[in-house]
Amino acid sequence: MQSSTKRRSPLRRALEAAAAPCWQRRPAIEFPAPRLPRRATEDSMLTQPATRILLATLLLALVLPAGTRADEPNPQVKVTTNLGEFVIEVRQDRAPLSAANFLRYAREGFYSGTLIHRVVANFVIQGGGHDATTYALKTPHENVANESGDGLQNKRGTVGLARGEAPHSGNAQFYVNLVDNPDLDPVPTRWGYAVFGRILQGMDVLERIGEVATGSFGPFKADAPLKPIVIEKMEILAPGATAAAPLVTPVTPPRQDTILSPK
Numbered sequence: 001m002q003s004s005t006k007r008r009s010p011l012r013r014a015l016e017a018a019a020a021p022c023w024q025r026r027p028a029i030e031f032p033a034p035r036l037p038r039r040a041t042e043d044s045m046l047t048q049p050a051t052r053i054l055l056a057t058l059l060l061a062l063v064l065p066a067g068t069r070a071d072e073p074n075p076q077v078k079v080t081t082n083l084g085e086f087v088i089e090v091r092q093d094r095a096p097l098s099a100a101n102f103l104r105y106a107r108e109g110f111y112s113g114t115l116i117h118r119v120v121a122n123f124v125i126q127g128g129g130h131d132a133t134t135y136a137l138k139t140p141h142e143n144v145a146n147e148s149g150d151g152l153q154n155k156r157g158t159v160g161l162a163r164g165e166a167p168h169s170g171n172a173q174f175y176v177n178l179v180d181n182p183d184l185d186p187v188p189t190r191w192g193y194a195v196f197g198r199i200l201q202g203m204d205v206l207e208r209i210g211e212v213a214t215g216s217f218g219p220f221k222a223d224a225p226l227k228p229i230v231i232e233k234m235e236i237l238a239p240g241a242t243a244a245a246p247l248v249t250p251v252t253p254p255r256q257d258t259i260l261s262p263k
Contacts, residue, residue, distance in 0.1 A: 073239030074099075076200060077106050080232045081116065083209055086202025087242045088159050091195075095147045098161045098170070098196035104141070105172050106234040114138065116229040119214050122179050125206060126162050129173040132230045135218045140171035148192035154184040159197035167191035178210045200242050 077088045092099035105111055105128070115135070116127035130137055146167045154160060158177050163170035176199065177184075186192030199206065209229060217224040 076237040078235045082230045084205035086205050087200045088197045089200050090197045095150045095196035098147050098194050101144045111231050112233045114231050118223045120223050124175045126175040143171050146191050147194040148186040152195035154181040156180050157199040158195045160193045160195045
């Protein structure tokens with residue numbers, strides 16, 4: 001018994017399909033929509049403004065101490081040395097990682113009994129890493145990510161995180177700029193040195209330290225004070241405890257041969 005519907009040959013079906021209107025035709029193969037690799041999708045999320053803001057907020061929440069708000073006044077640290085005292089405003093509002101790192105060492109008493117082991121006139125003083133008795137390098141915590149792009153410049157009276165040649169090698173040691181040092185700021189082709197504080201009081205003490213006699217001393221081959229300068233202690237003060245003193249830029253005295261003799 002034959003079916004009432006005649007079977008069409010493959011050739012006839014192909015001819016009928018070719019003669020059908022274009023909107024009735026169906027492609028022989030349907031390709032799925034292209035999909036980005038998972039890694040590319042994740043990276044693209046980082047370019048969204050909302051995601052960047054969320055990540056920055058989470059980072060600050062992890063870095064700032066408990067009970068601290070980003071809009072609170074910055075903490076201050078009084079540094080007592082055998083040549084005098086100075087006060088640092090710690091800029092946790094601009095350099096949260098470096099600020100939290102410095103405050104951690106200060107709270108732990110790490111800096112007590114360490115040396116200011118490097119003094120370069122008209123440049124910087126550096127310390128906070130070597131034991132004042134043995135001159136040995138103390139064991140620091142983990143390194144800190146470089147925050148030299150925080151917008152704070154290496155101006156006279158600012159405090160920064162010392163590091164080696166590797167950009168993210170800073171940990172405990174810090175430096176104070178005795179003059180403006182723009183060469184320490186970042187440029188598009190290289191990392192800079194991260195500033196995380198400024199001197200509020202005692203710049204005159206630092207100026208005196210910057211004038212001490214230096215040379216080879218103990219394990220230090222150069223630029224070491226010939227009479228040890230010791231950080232005796234650091235104290236974290238209440239925010240706003242010390243008012244900022246104006247940083248008066250010293251006037252370089254004229255050369256002797258330019259001074260007119262009285263007539």
